[in-house]
Amino acid sequence: MSRIKKKFGNLLGLDKYFWSSRPNGLYSVNFHRIGDSADTQFDPCVYSCSTKELEQHLTFFKKHFRIISLSALSEYLRTNEAINERVMCITFDDGYIDNYSNALPILKSLNVTASFFIATGLIGNTVVPWWDKVAYLLKTYDPKAIKLSEWSEKVINQHDGDHFIRAVLASIKHCKSTAQEQIKELEAYLNHSGLYPTAEFMDWSHLQALIDNGMELGAHSHNHDILTKLTTDELFYELSHSKALLESNLQCKISAFSYPVGNRSTYDDNVVDGLKNNGYELAFNFQSGINQLPSSSPYDLHRFPIAPGMSEADLMQMFGYARKF
Numbered sequence: 001m002s003r004i005k006k007k008f009g010n011l012l013g014l015d016k017y018f019w020s021s022r023p024n025g026l027y028s029v030n031f032h033r034i035g036d037s038a039d040t041q042f043d044p045c046v047y048s049c050s051t052k053e054l055e056q057h058l059t060f061f062k063k064h065f066r067i068i069s070l071s072a073l074s075e076y077l078r079t080n081e082a083i084n085e086r087v088m089c090i091t092f093d094d095g096y097i098d099n100y101s102n103a104l105p106i107l108k109s110l111n112v113t114a115s116f117f118i119a120t121g122l123i124g125n126t127v128v129p130w131w132d133k134v135a136y137l138l139k140t141y142d143p144k145a146i147k148l149s150e151w152s153e154k155v156i157n158q159h160d161g162d163h164f165i166r167a168v169l170a171s172i173k174h175c176k177s178t179a180q181e182q183i184k185e186l187e188a189y190l191n192h193s194g195l196y197p198t199a200e201f202m203d204w205s206h207l208q209a210l211i212d213n214g215m216e217l218g219a220h221s222h223n224h225d226i227l228t229k230l231t232t233d234e235l236f237y238e239l240s241h242s243k244a245l246l247e248s249n250l251q252c253k254i255s256a257f258s259y260p261v262g263n264r265s266t267y268d269d270n271v272v273d274g275l276k277n278n279g280y281e282l283a284f285n286f287q288s289g290i291n292q293l294p295s296s297s298p299y300d301l302h303r304f305p306i307a308p309g310m311s312e313a314d315l316m317q318m319f320g321y322a323r324k325f
Contacts, residue, residue: 018320262286
């Protein structure tokens with residue numbers, strides 16, 4: 001939402017009007033990391049909020065929405081039932097360890113259910129994902145600029161906080177080649193040895209603890225690659241292997257998926273067909289919007305991204321002015 005719309009909406013009293021008259025439907029929210037971004041050697045931009053903010057957000061959500069599980073959402077979709085109230089699914093992506101150490105205790109204390117979408121290739125090992133590699137390299141070498149072969153222009157380091165990391169990540173996402181291919185070029189560009197610190201993800205026992213405490217899991221691919229850049233065989237592997245690993249290791253049914261990165265260019269009809277063929281019943285993107293079931297596509301469910309520093313007023317504006325899908 002633009003700053004101008006926020007400012008004038010507040011001055012004219014429109015914020016309260018749109019908030020109070022927001023429609024029925026599914027309001028899904030998405031978190032990634034929980035904690036202090038200053039504590040990591042990796043990508044600070046993946047942090048959604050602090051533990052204090054998470055508790056405040058969940059308390060707000062409980063007050064204004066009926067929070068439902070993935071299982072309950074799946075039942076709505078199976079029966080083609082309209083949602084005649086304001087319901088919410090709370091989701092976390094990737095599988096970082098702070099989801100277990102920081103988020104789970106707060107969820108339990110507030111008796112809130114949530115769903116965790118797991119990139120299985122990052123679980124229980126030392127693999128560092130491509131976006132964390134990028135952030136680590138930029139923090140370690142602090143280059144004045146970066147220009148990879150496929151980029152149309154170089155990205156300048158203005159030393160303005162996290163903006164350089166965000167800009168380099170954006171350039172990588174918008175290229176045709178995979179992130180892994182560009183990482184290799186970036187490592188060579190910076191003369192990096194290829195060694196990284198230990199990754200910061202959960203293991204299988206942490207995922208089991210989430211289930212034991214009433215949380216649900218979904219798949220987020222295996223390697224967290226952008227799915228539209230993959231070959232047919234690679235796409236099948238990402239969708240099938242992540243589901244199979246979760247189901248075999250945790251003895252749970254996996255029927256939900258969230259698209260890595262999740263903007264419009266990162267999934268298409270081929271990806272959706274792959275999800276259907278592998279037994280997935282629904283999938284979330286990473287774009288704001290209110291889902292008007294049953295008219296919304298079950299493989300294109302919208303989620304509101306939660307960002308650091310969001311206040312209660314920010315949440316009300318975000319939901320109040322949101323588009324319906």
